Amino acid sequence: MTELDPSLLLTVDLLGVFCFALSGCLLATSRRFDVVGSLLLGGLTGLGGGIMRDVIIGIHAPTAFGAPIYLVPPLLAAAVVRLGWLTPGRFRRTLLMFDAGGLALFCVSGTLIALEHGLNAIGATLMGVTTAVGGGLLRDIVAREVPQVIRPDGGLYAVPAAVGASLVALTDHLGFNPYHRVGPVEILVIVLVVGFRGLALRQGWQLPLAGPSTPRRPPPS
Amino acid sequence: MTELDPSLLLTVDLLGVFCFALSGCLLATSRRFDVVGSLLLGGLTGLGGGIMRDVIIGIHAPTAFGAPIYLVPPLLAAAVVRLGWLTPGRFRRTLLMFDAGGLALFCVSGTLIALEHGLNAIGATLMGVTTAVGGGLLRDIVAREVPQVIRPDGGLYAVPAAVGASLVALTDHLGFNPYHRVGPVEILVIVLVVGFRGLALRQGWQLPLAGPSTPRRPPPS
Amino acid sequence: MTELDPSLLLTVDLLGVFCFALSGCLLATSRRFDVVGSLLLGGLTGLGGGIMRDVIIGIHAPTAFGAPIYLVPPLLAAAVVRLGWLTPGRFRRTLLMFDAGGLALFCVSGTLIALEHGLNAIGATLMGVTTAVGGGLLRDIVAREVPQVIRPDGGLYAVPAAVGASLVALTDHLGFNPYHRVGPVEILVIVLVVGFRGLALRQGWQLPLAGPSTPRRPPPS
Numbered sequence: 003m004t005e006l007d008p009s010l011l012l013t014v015d016l017l018g019v020f021c022f023a024l025s026g027c028l029l030a031t032s033r034r035f036d037v038v039g040s041l042l043l044g045g046l047t048g049l050g051g052g053i054m055r056d057v058i059i060g061i062h063a064p065t066a067f068g069a070p071i072y073l074v075p076p077l078l079a080a081a082v083v084r085l086g087w088l089t090p091g092r093f094r095r096t097l098l099m100f101d102a103g104g105l106a107l108f109c110v111s112g113t114l115i116a117l118e119h120g121l122n123a124i125g126a127t128l129m130g131v132t133t134a135v136g137g138g139l140l141r142d143i144v145a146r147e148v149p150q151v152i153r154p155d156g157g158l159y160a161v162p163a164a165v166g167a168s169l170v171a172l173t174d175h176l177g178f179n180p181y182h183r184v185g186p187v188e189i190l191v192i193v194l195v196v197g198f199r200g201l202a203l204r205q206g207w208q209l210p211l212a213g214p215s216t217p218r219r220p221p222p223s
Numbered sequence: 224m225t226e227l228d229p230s231l232l233l234t235v236d237l238l239g240v241f242c243f244a245l246s247g248c249l250l251a252t253s254r255r256f257d258v259v260g261s262l263l264l265g266g267l268t269g270l271g272g273g274i275m276r277d278v279i280i281g282i283h284a285p286t287a288f289g290a291p292i293y294l295v296p297p298l299l300a301a302a303v304v305r306l307g308w309l310t311p312g313r314f315r316r317t318l319l320m321f322d323a324g325g326l327a328l329f330c331v332s333g334t335l336i337a338l339e340h341g342l343n344a345i346g347a348t349l350m351g352v353t354t355a356v357g358g359g360l361l362r363d364i365v366a367r368e369v370p371q372v373i374r375p376d377g378g379l380y381a382v383p384a385a386v387g388a389s390l391v392a393l394t395d396h397l398g399f400n401p402y403h404r405v406g407p408v409e410i411l412v413i414v415l416v417v418g419f420r421g422l423a424l425r426q427g428w429q430l431p432l433a434g435p436s437t438p439r440r441p442p443p444s
Numbered sequence: 445m446t447e448l449d450p451s452l453l454l455t456v457d458l459l460g461v462f463c464f465a466l467s468g469c470l471l472a473t474s475r476r477f478d479v480v481g482s483l484l485l486g487g488l489t490g491l492g493g494g495i496m497r498d499v500i501i502g503i504h505a506p507t508a509f510g511a512p513i514y515l516v517p518p519l520l521a522a523a524v525v526r527l528g529w530l531t532p533g534r535f536r537r538t539l540l541m542f543d544a545g546g547l548a549l550f551c552v553s554g555t556l557i558a559l560e561h562g563l564n565a566i567g568a569t570l571m572g573v574t575t576a577v578g579g580g581l582l583r584d585i586v587a588r589e590v591p592q593v594i595r596p597d598g599g600l601y602a603v604p605a606a607v608g609a610s611l612v613a614l615t616d617h618l619g620f621n622p623y624h625r626v627g628p629v630e631i632l633v634i635v636l637v638v639g640f641r642g643l644a645l646r647q648g649w650q651l652p653l654a655g656p657s658t659p660r661r662p663p664p665s
Contacts, residue, residue, distance in 0.1 A: 027654060030594070030654040031653065031654040031655030033596075034596055034653060034654070035594055035595075035596055035653070035654045036596055036650065036651035036652060036653055036654060037651055037652050037653070037654055038594075038602050038603060038651055039593075039594035039595070039596065039654060040654030040655075042593060042594050042602060043594055053500065057278055057499055057500060058274065058278060058283070058284060058285060058288065059283055059284060060281070060283025060284070060502070062500070062501055062502025062561075063500060063501060063502070063558075063561075063562075063563050063567055063571075064500060066570075067500065067558075067563060067567035067570055067571060068563065068564070068567055070564070070566040070567070073566070073570075080654070083654060083655055084652070084654060084655060084656070085656070086655060086656035089655060089656075116284075116288075119283075119284075120284075121284050121288060121289065122289070122291070124291040124294070125284055125288035125289055125291070128287075128288055128294075129284075129288060139365070143364060143365065143585060144581070144585065144591055144594060145594075146367070146588070146590060148367060149365055151260075151263060152251070152256055152259075152260035152263050152264055152365060152366075153256070153260070154254075154255055154256055154257055154260065160259050160263060161259060208257065209257035209258055209259055210257060210258050210305070211252065211255060211256070211257055211258070211305075212248060212251040212252040212255070212256045212257060212258055212260060212261030212301070212304060212305060213252030213261075213304055213305060213307060213310060214305070214306070214307035214310075278499055279495065279499060279504070279505060279506060279509065280504055280505060281502070281504025281505070337505075337509075340504075340505075341505075342505050342509060342510065343510070343512070345512040345515070346505055346509035346510055346512070349508075349509055349515075350505075350509060360586070364585060364586065367588070369588060370586055372481075372484060373472070373477055373480075373481035373484050373485055373586060373587075374477070374481070375476055375477055375478055375481065381480050381484060382480060429478065430478035430479055430480055431478060431479050431526070432473070432476060432477070432478055432479070433469060433472040433473040433476070433477045433478060433479055433481060433482030433522070433525060433526060434473030434482075434525055434526060434528060434531060435526070435527070435528035435531075
């Protein structure tokens, strides 16, 4: 399996940070936060999943603290939102696809980095999902939203990430990716996860409830 | 002091994960989350305290990511709740006792693991309390509840854990447990913490308020 | 550049922990939590930023777990609030200045500790800001407040910390502080950050909004 240029991983990773940072900055503007609040929420969303991953794996200092280039996407995202190029109401579909792109990329990069640091296939899959959903979870906690990843309509948020991370870990486990690099399989997984997430959004797919389906009482408002 | 079978610790630890995971899945169903939300909330509750402990101590990767058997209890808990074997309304007392069991076990195992990794007696006590209350804290933060551990009626949640962790650390400090294993003393502490917590619940014990007791204004709703 | 007594850093660090712990305990009493909730919220606020810093940098165990003296300030803060020496309504200005002192100190100590552990100037600046705002962020998340650091009126909370951390990192980067110690420059930075924060509070300085200033809709309540 031919390896692609390592800088490809950096490129898509930074794009992922940018997409998630945008979602944080857009939430900040819908709450009428100021520009610093926007930058902090965007930075937390874009970089939070990767920081969680690095802290759990034991990468000190986490990439976000060691490589200043990772600060560029949140700065760009805060500027884009401040200038009004993207607003919470406009381009919502575009944003959701960007968010799906971030999800897809982070589940791949998170899994690969975990494998590279010696986690087994199952642990690396978990780590990939954590990386993909972690930043959005922090965003929603800080902004006091019900986290998207556990919202009743959010099941198909974690599921595509879990499928993508599993495929990456399985490929690796079977020996197809001895150097844990981004290769053709990983690119395919990214496309698949984006498509899966997009289809779930378009079709409004729902998962079964946590408990028995028999209605017992209305949901708390 | 004779040592018990090391696998005993694993057994009770997994039972503790199961109990806490159940509390997360039950909360998920009372909020009408879907099965993935239930699994995520249960997993976070069952495994979160241990992940905090490992990240703080510097165990990379944390047990939850390195030992796949730790994923079984959250899967079981999500299944039990999905199948309706336990519901938020039924067996509430049973659940609270299970939760007390998780609290008791985690304060013991968290303290022992911290001691094994070189923390002093006071740091290990803190670590035991953190392990015991950490998962529930994450559960309540993600589900936007006032965390049980700081709720006005929750003081006797942290107190039994602190008593248990202190006893374990003290025993160890006095040289009775050179290998930081689960022995008769630790089993006794688990029973004591469960009993203490159960009695506090049954009797409705309350602690003094954070500030002077003179009423100043009604609590914010 | 002459170095000051290293114990000076410890002294001011403990004072910073005390100030932040006080803010947590005061919030606990205004919510009518009990004394244990107060101690936990105060401890989390006072020690949380430093624990985040140590976990991210890779200091195991974090100072708060390894040096028992760090537990004294939260205990004192909980006692001061319990005894009614400080209440949420009284001495508010004094408290805000103490909080500003904590912010100033932690942005300096966090940056220096990060530099000492090999982070580059930009990473260390980020780490200083994280240390300074982290404890308050945890306090507000656990107590379900909109975090002060991203609140519309909170921009000038993070900004003074960022200015202070940048100055410390720049001084160090230019070679003026080869041993990453608290020296005259650092003392000046602490005074500057306190003054900046105090002036921002007194004058009610505001930052531009996250998005375009044209009103589109009322903020969600």
